[in-house]
Amino acid sequence: MNPGIDLQERFIETLMELGLTPGVAKTIWLPIPMLLMIIGATVGVLVSVWLERKISAAAQQRIGPEYIGPLGILAPVADGIKLVFKEDVVPANTDPLLFTLGPILVVIPVFFSYLIVPFGQNLLITDLGIGIFFWVALSSVAPIGLLMAGYSSNNKYSLLGGLRAAAQSISYEIPLALAVLAVVMMSNSLSTIDIVNQQSGYGILGWNIIRQPIGFMLFWIAALAECERLPFDLPEAEEELVAGYQTEYAGMKFALFYLGSYVNLVLSSILVAVLYFGGWDLPIPATMIAEWINVDPNNTLFVLVTAGLGLVMTLLKAYFFLFLAILLRWTVPRVRIDQLLDFGWKFLLPVGLVNLLLTAGLKLAFPFAFGG
Amino acid sequence: MKLEFFLLLAAALFCIGIYGLITSRNAVRVLMSVELLLNAVNLNLVAFSNFLDGQQINGQVFTVFVITIAAAEAAVGLAIILSIYRNRDTVDMEQFNLLKW
Amino acid sequence: MFISIAGLYILLNADFVSAAQILIYVGAVNVLILFAIMLVNKTEAFKPLPRRWIRKVSTAFVALALFALLATMVLQTHWPVDLTLQPPASSVELIGEHFFSDYLLPFELASILLLMALVGAVVLARRETIIGEETAIVGEEPPPVLQLPERPREPIA
Numbered sequence: 001m002n003p004g005i006d007l008q009e010r011f012i013e014t015l016m017e018l019g020l021t022p023g024v025a026k027t028i029w030l031p032i033p034m035l036l037m038i039i040g041a042t043v044g045v046l047v048s049v050w051l052e053r054k055i056s057a058a059a060q061q062r063i064g065p066e067y068i069g070p071l072g073i074l075a076p077v078a079d080g081i082k083l084v085f086k087e088d089v090v091p092a093n094t095d096p097l098l099f100t101l102g103p104i105l106v107v108i109p110v111f112f113s114y115l116i117v118p119f120g121q122n123l124l125i126t127d128l129g130i131g132i133f134f135w136v137a138l139s140s141v142a143p144i145g146l147l148m149a150g151y152s153s154n155n156k157y158s159l160l161g162g163l164r165a166a167a168q169s170i171s172y173e174i175p176l177a178l179a180v181l182a183v184v185m186m187s188n189s190l191s192t193i194d195i196v197n198q199q200s201g202y203g204i205l206g207w208n209i210i211r212q213p214i215g216f217m218l219f220w221i222a223a224l225a226e227c228e229r230l231p232f233d234l235p236e237a238e239e240e241l242v243a244g245y246q247t248e249y250a251g252m253k254f255a256l257f258y259l260g261s262y263v264n265l266v267l268s269s270i271l272v273a274v275l276y277f278g279g280w281d282l283p284i285p286a287t288m289i290a291e292w293i294n295v296d297p298n299n300t301l302f303v304l305v306t307a308g309l310g311l312v313m314t315l316l317k318a319y320f321f322l323f324l325a326i327l328l329r330w331t332v333p334r335v336r337i338d339q340l341l342d343f344g345w346k347f348l349l350p351v352g353l354v355n356l357l358l359t360a361g362l363k364l365a366f367p368f369a370f371g372g
Numbered sequence: 373m374k375l376e377f378f379l380l381l382a383a384a385l386f387c388i389g390i391y392g393l394i395t396s397r398n399a400v401r402v403l404m405s406v407e408l409l410l411n412a413v414n415l416n417l418v419a420f421s422n423f424l425d426g427q428q429i430n431g432q433v434f435t436v437f438v439i440t441i442a443a444a445e446a447a448v449g450l451a452i453i454l455s456i457y458r459n460r461d462t463v464d465m466e467q468f469n470l471l472k473w
Numbered sequence: 474m475f476i477s478i479a480g481l482y483i484l485l486n487a488d489f490v491s492a493a494q495i496l497i498y499v500g501a502v503n504v505l506i507l508f509a510i511m512l513v514n515k516t517e518a519f520k521p522l523p524r525r526w527i528r529k530v531s532t533a534f535v536a537l538a539l540f541a542l543l544a545t546m547v548l549q550t551h552w553p554v555d556l557t558l559q560p561p562a563s564s565v566e567l568i569g570e571h572f573f574s575d576y577l578l579p580f581e582l583a584s585i586l587l588l589m590a591l592v593g594a595v596v597l598a599r600r601e602t603i604i605g606e607e608t609a610i611v612g613e614e615p616p617p618v619l620q621l622p623e624r625p626r627e628p629i630a
Contacts, residue, residue, distance in 0.1 A: 129563055130488045137492040140500025147507050170504065190565060375552050378485070383543035387536040394532045400509050407502060411478050414494075422485040426558040432490050433571045439490075439497050440583050444590035446502045450509045451597035457513045 033126075037114045044266040045259050049076035051319070052262075052326050059330045083255035091154055091248050098152035103253045105145030107260035109138035110267055117270050118192045119311045120280050131191040132184065135271065136177050139226055143169045149257075153248040164337050165228065171344035172225035178352030179219035182359040183208055183275050196279030207278040211362075214355045216276045218348060220321075223268040225344065228261060229325055265325060266318065273317035280310030378419035385412035397465050399453045403446060410442040475499050486560040489568055 011029050050065075050073055057064030065072030090099060113135040116128055128134055143166040150162010184190055186208070187198035199206050209216050249257060273279060282289070290302060335343065385408055392405030414435045421431020456468065475498040482491035561567050572580050 128488065130492050130565060133489070133492050133496075133565075137496035137500070140496050143504050144499065144507065147504065147511075151507075151511060166504065170500075173500070189563075375554055376547050378481070379547040380544055381481075383540055383547065386543075387540040390539065391532050391536040395529050400506065400513065403509075404506060407498070407506075408474070411475065411498075414490075415478060415481060418482055418485050418487045418490060422487065422560070423554045424552065426486075426555070426560055428571075429487075429561065429564060429567055430571065430575075432487050432564060433568055433576055435487070435490050436493060436568065437576075437579055437583055439493060440587065443497050443502050444587050446505055447594045448590050448597070450505055451594040453509060454512060454598045 037117070038111065041111065041114055041263055041266065045262045046076040046080075048262050048266050048322055049079065051322060052329075055323060055326045056330055059327060080255065080259075083258070084252060086251035086254075088251035088253065089248075093154045094248070095152045098148045099248075100253070102145050102149030102152060103249065103256035103260070105148065106142050107145075107256050107263070109141045110260055110264045113138050113267055116192050117267065118196060118274060118279060119314050120307050129191060131189075131193075132180055132195065132271075132275070133190045135267075136173070136180060139176070140170075140173050142226075149249070155248055158248055168225060168228070168337075168340055168344075171341055172222045172348070175218050175344065175348035175352045176222035176226060178349070178356055179212075179215045179222065180275065182212055182215045182352075182356050185356070185359055185363060186211065192274055192279075196274055196281065199278045200281040200285065202285065204278075204283040207281070208276045212276065212355070212359065214351065215359070216272075218352055218355060219275065220272060222344075222348065223272065224325060224328070225340070227264045227268055227325075229265060229329060265322065269321035269325065270314065270318040272321050273314055277317045280307075280314045282306070282309060282313055375419060375423040378415060382412045382416040382419065385409075385415065399456070399465055399468075400450075402465065403449050403453070406449070407442060407446060410438060414438050475503065487564060489565045 011025075011032075053075055054064045054072065065075035068074040068078055090096060115126055116131050116134055146162050146165045146169060148162075150158050150160075150165070153159070153162075183195060187195045189195065189198075195208075199208050389405045389409035389412060392408065393402055396402055396405065417431040417435045417438070419431075421429045421435075425431055460467065475494060479491040479494040479499075482488075482494060
């Protein structure tokens with residue numbers, strides 16, 4: 001596989017030619033990918049909010065926002081501006097520190113997890129050695145924020161909603177981790193770049209979805225439950241428990257919860273695309289295309305075009321899953337809390353363990369196909 | 373980032389944990405102090421493994437074991453505190469003195 | 474505090490341990506402590522014990538003395554630190570190899586211990602009554618199980 005473009009080296013070399021020392025050049029480089037990723041995540045959230053409104057409307061045979069900006073694309077911006085200008089109500093008798101800290105603890109780990117999201121061979125913030133495990137670890141910080149939010153709202157419905165949300169979040173971490181573990185077992189590395197590289201090279205036939213169909217379903221269901229999207233919508237369902245742990249939140253704090261759930265959804269879709277659908281891999285491998293059109297695979301222009309195409313492919317795959325999640329919201333009925341917890345512990349956990357066992361057995365039996 | 377800094381920090385955390393363990397009257401606070409003690413020990417182990425054992429990182433293996441045991445012990449300890457709370461309606465450590473002479 | 478220690482682990486080239494620390498301590502032990510605090514949340518004023526200050530002062534003294542002893546020991550020992558060694562490329566792989574070769578027995582024992590802790594915690598913390606087996610006073614019907622207190626419904630029309 002061609003090594004792709006190393007933007008960091010090119011940037012540092014350019015700055016060094018201008019006369020800066022390598023240390024200063026690296027320090028100037030450091031915030032750029034982080035800022036880019038944060039901006040990318042926020043734009044992704046805005047787009048996903050707009051997509052949600054439009055796709056939900058289409059599923060319900062109406063049109064959705066159409067007057068705010070062309071095709072209604074300024075609707076999420078209007079949402080954001082409205083939420084920023086709302087009064088930040090803090091109910092009486094709440095613990096102000098916990099009340100403020102709740103949404104922060106729910107949202108920050110999600111943004112932090114964007115460190116490991118790859119868009120290309122070198123198009124990610126940092127290639128951590130522990131890659132995908134980092135995301136699993138950070139997603140387990142969310143229940144604390146939920147508990148804080150529910151407990152500090154001084155409202156028994158919020159408390160119940162917070163407890164249920166935390167129980168749901170904790171219960172579905174383990175099937176999530178088991179599905180990720182099966183993928184990691186096949187790719188022999190926790191790093192997301194290695195996971196994608198292990199799937200690439202054979203085009204669409206090499207993607208993990210073919211080798212791990214059960215794992216994919218497991219991961220998809222667990223990720224939806226972690227994002228608290230329907231059918232696991234209990235904490236924020238409008239008919240149940242008022243609005244769960246989000247009842248007493250208004251203004252910017254509610255905006256944090258609202259946007260945070262969409263950021264989480266976008267992150268989960270991208271991670272599904274990376275783990276199971278080949279990340280930035282094209283359905284037909286790039287080397288094959290190079291042979292067809294008789295271009296040297298290391299040609300700079302070709303590398304640039306494939307990198308750009310890879311970025312587009314990742315986004316396309318991520319948005320396909322976003323589309324699926326939004327469709328599911330209006331198709332499937334909501335699951336009750338005891339059914340939800342039953343499903344997580346008594347069904348998904350054993351299935352995850354069996355999947356792990358199967359993957360291990362197949363890996364030992366067919367090392368060339370299942371990651372030797 | 374010398375080794376001594378990490379060892380001093382771990383020693384300080386350990387002593388704070390001991391102080392909290394012996395002086396606090398709330399049972400949950402005692403458990404949190406125990407977690408603090410175990411974390412201090414973990415920090416010590418990882419610091420040693422990084423500076424003195426950089427190739428074999430045995431210290432990190434120990435640390436994973438200690439984290440596991442600490443989590444298990446926190447679970448059982450909190451279950452015990454819950455049972456005591458249900459029976460005696462208090463979490464004051466001074467009142468758990470049935471076995472005293 | 475747990476997240477800070479995880480950050481320190483990252484400084485010490487222990488990336489897997491730091492992620493494990495966040496996952497286990499922040500994700501599980503913290504939630505456990507929060508649940509326990511929420512369940513035993515009686516704001517009771519503890520009876521002030523007479524001469525309690527003696528215990529506090531002596532514990533503080535012992536803790537400070539211990540810290541002084543450890544600090545002296547730390548600062549005076551010559552640690553054979555070799556700063557030229559490179560850390561291993563993948564600590565996860567190395568830890569995995571250790572788990573399955575040198576430290577296999579503790580690994581298996583830890584799994585059994587976790588099972589024991591799981592069963593023990595559940596057994597210790599459950600309530601003793603089984604729902605549905607309420608004892609009834611002889612002659613009356615047993616009290617209904619899990620019924621919401623409601624007003625009697627009037628039939629419509």
